[in-house]
Amino acid sequence: MSKEELYSRLSEAVVCGKTDVAKNGAQEALSLGFNAVETINEGLVKGMSIVGDRYAAHEVDLPQVLMSAQAMYSGLNILLPAIPKSEALDRKKCAVAVVEGDVHDIGKNIVKTMMTAGGYHVFDLGKDVPISTIVDAAEHEGLDAVAMSTLMTPTMDGMRDAIDGLVESGYRSKVIVTIGGPPTSPSFAEEIGADHRDENAQNCVTWLKEAL
Amino acid sequence: MPEAMTHMERGMAALSNEPVDRLLVSPLSMGVQRRLIGDGVTYRDWAHDPKMFARSFVEGYKAYDPDMAVGLMDLSVMAGDLGAHVRMDLENTPFVDEHIIHDPEDYEKLEVPDIRKGRSAVLLEGTKGFAEALKNDIICAGFIEGPLLALSQSAGAERLFMDMYTNPSAVHNALEVMTDYDAQMVEGFGKTGVAGLVWDYLWGNYSCLGDAEYNEFEVKYAKKLNKLTLDNGMAVCVHNCADMPHLKTQVKDYKTSIYSMAWYPLNPDSPSATKVIEDGYADNCIMAGNIDPQLFIRGSVEKITKVTSDLTKEVKAALCKRGLNSTFCISSGCEVPPDLTTKLENIGAVVDTVKKEGKLA
Numbered sequence: 001m002s003k004e005e006l007y008s009r010l011s012e013a014v015v016c017g018k019t020d021v022a023k024n025g026a027q028e029a030l031s032l033g034f035n036a037v038e039t040i041n042e043g044l045v046k047g048m049s050i051v052g053d054r055y056a057a058h059e060v061d062l063p064q065v066l067m068s069a070q071a072m073y074s075g076l077n078i079l080l081p082a083i084p085k086s087e088a089l090d091r092k093k094c095a096v097a098v099v100e101g102d103v104h105d106i107g108k109n110i111v112k113t114m115m116t117a118g119g120y121h122v123f124d125l126g127k128d129v130p131i132s133t134i135v136d137a138a139e140h141e142g143l144d145a146v147a148m149s150t151l152m153t154p155t156m157d158g159m160r161d162a163i164d165g166l167v168e169s170g171y172r173s174k175v176i177v178t179i180g181g182p183p184t185s186p187s188f189a190e191e192i193g194a195d196h197r198d199e200n201a202q203n204c205v206t207w208l209k210e211a212l
Numbered sequence: 213m214p215e216a217m218t219h220m221e222r223g224m225a226a227l228s229n230e231p232v233d234r235l236l237v238s239p240l241s242m243g244v245q246r247r248l249i250g251d252g253v254t255y256r257d258w259a260h261d262p263k264m265f266a267r268s269f270v271e272g273y274k275a276y277d278p279d280m281a282v283g284l285m286d287l288s289v290m291a292g293d294l295g296a297h298v299r300m301d302l303e304n305t306p307f308v309d310e311h312i313i314h315d316p317e318d319y320e321k322l323e324v325p326d327i328r329k330g331r332s333a334v335l336l337e338g339t340k341g342f343a344e345a346l347k348n349d350i351i352c353a354g355f356i357e358g359p360l361l362a363l364s365q366s367a368g369a370e371r372l373f374m375d376m377y378t379n380p381s382a383v384h385n386a387l388e389v390m391t392d393y394d395a396q397m398v399e400g401f402g403k404t405g406v407a408g409l410v411w412d413y414l415w416g417n418y419s420c421l422g423d424a425e426y427n428e429f430e431v432k433y434a435k436k437l438n439k440l441t442l443d444n445g446m447a448v449c450v451h452n453c454a455d456m457p458h459l460k461t462q463v464k465d466y467k468t469s470i471y472s473m474a475w476y477p478l479n480p481d482s483p484s485a486t487k488v489i490e491d492g493y494a495d496n497c498i499m500a501g502n503i504d505p506q507l508f509i510r511g512s513v514e515k516i517t518k519v520t521s522d523l524t525k526e527v528k529a530a531l532c533k534r535g536l537n538s539t540f541c542i543s544s545g546c547e548v549p550p551d552l553t554t555k556l557e558n559i560g561a562v563v564d565t566v567k568k569e570g571k572l573a
Contacts, residue, residue, distance in 0.1 A: 062420040063373040070374065101301065103309045106369050153505065153549035154304045183506055199478050
């Protein structure tokens with residue numbers, strides 16, 4: 001099988017949310033000696049980008065995006081460990097987190113998926129994440145960006161606290177902070193000292209690429 | 213039409229698109245009203261004690277004089293009584309932090325809980341408490357989670373959405389149970405004295421589900437429950453604070469009497485008050501919305517007064533252009549945040565502004 005054929009199959013597997021096809025295709029790519037990064041970018045990421053664009057254009061719905069993300073991760077789980085360390089170091093590092101007090105993580109997971117598809121090394125800090133965890137991750141992992149979200153109003157100020165924590169740690173100037181979630185707004189982002197707030201994950205990644 | 217109408221006269225007139233002395237107004241203030249019933253009443257107290265729950269709505273009416281009272285507790289009542297773990301912070305809205313669906317077989321294990329126990333019972337008793345006190349003065353409505361929302365709270369939305377594709381029959385079996393649970397709750401609400409029942413059909417949102425998925429996984433259950441709501445003597449009301457709600461289905465097909473919605477101005481596809489009126493959704497339904505709930509925390513009295521005034525003008529102009537008399541209620545797009553930092557005076561400012569400026573020509 002040619003590279004092009006395999007990459008196309010991987011891309012289609014992601015678009016169609018076929019986990020097994022993505023997983024088998026990733027294994028086949030490695031067994032054929034294809035470059036892992038190229039396989040990710042030309043196969044899995046291409047497929048996820050198509051899905052992301054279609055979602056942004058309201059051509060597909062959230063369940064399809066989730067199925068596609070699952071397929072992409074099944075391929076990534078095989079390909080990422082095969083990337084030489086020297087190549088992995090080149091990728092920008094981003095963390096995603098739902099702030100402390102909130103466990104609604106579906107939006108965060110979509111952002112994580114689109115960031116991964118955008119070629120970033122994504123640290124998923126999870127949900128209900130304490131401020132100290134976000135600050136520690138920024139410092140210890142040398143993060144380039146932090147994306148925080150919340151669905152609920154009472155936990156919005158956790159974003160401000162996390163940014164204050166980054167300021168206190170002296171790391172704020174080294175990291176871009178973007179926020180999201182229904183109760184947030186650009187004016188709230190400005191008020192708490194975040195760099196950006198976005199309506200959707202795909203646009204956020206586009207913005208991030210320019211900002212980084 | 214009387215010079216000045218009572219809340220009930222105004223509400224009944226608006227339901228029939230008859231002329232009114234002014235527009236309806238009712239910010240969705242629920243949990244925040246616990247602060248009106250005495251120092252030290254936490255969210256946790258309020259969400260477990262039917263007397264406190266009821267009293268907060270009575271005090272809210274006395275303090276702000278809105279046209280309606282809607283008895284939302286939170287969106288984890290049903291999932292909690294089904295066995296999900298609900299995190300109860302002292303001053304935060306309770307939410308599910310441990311789901312009960314971990315694999316497809318778990319959908320089959322769901323059973324309708326005894327609604328005479330748990331927070332289902334607190335909700336019903338609390339609703340009865342405020343309805344008995346207020347039903348002759350203002351429109352009182354209960355609030356309940358729709359079956360798909362209740363299931364997503366029990367399973368996690370991400371898992372549920374994927375299982376719709378991979379295990380649709382298991383999801384449908386679970387939705388049947390949720391519908392039975394909802395049906396028992398409807399009968400319970402029917403005995404509380406409320407005039408309407410507000411259904412939270414949140415997932416009817418084009419950001420999440422298209423028509424095909426929504427039709428398959430909620431509409432048939434919702435139609436059954438809507439009918440049961442009417443059969444139990446309550447008007448069908450719907451709240452959906454999503455950015456792109458399925459308006460045609462949820463307003464027209466459901467024959468909804470009052471529809472409460474938000475507006476996300478940064479999303480060009482999110483319909484404004486003018487747009488929903490122009491598109492005919494207020495022809496046979498009272499549309500309600502859409503003040504940004506954040507303003508109740510972050511806005512000054514002057515700011516929220518200006519926003520309310522602008523929305524009132526916008527609505528009056530749109531109703532007039534459409535030839536309608538009264539079918540819009542100035543409200544918040546979603547619950548007034550229950551935070552300790554919410555400015556209670558902003559609730560009063562919204563009501564007072566509509567009282568002053570809501571008269572239609």
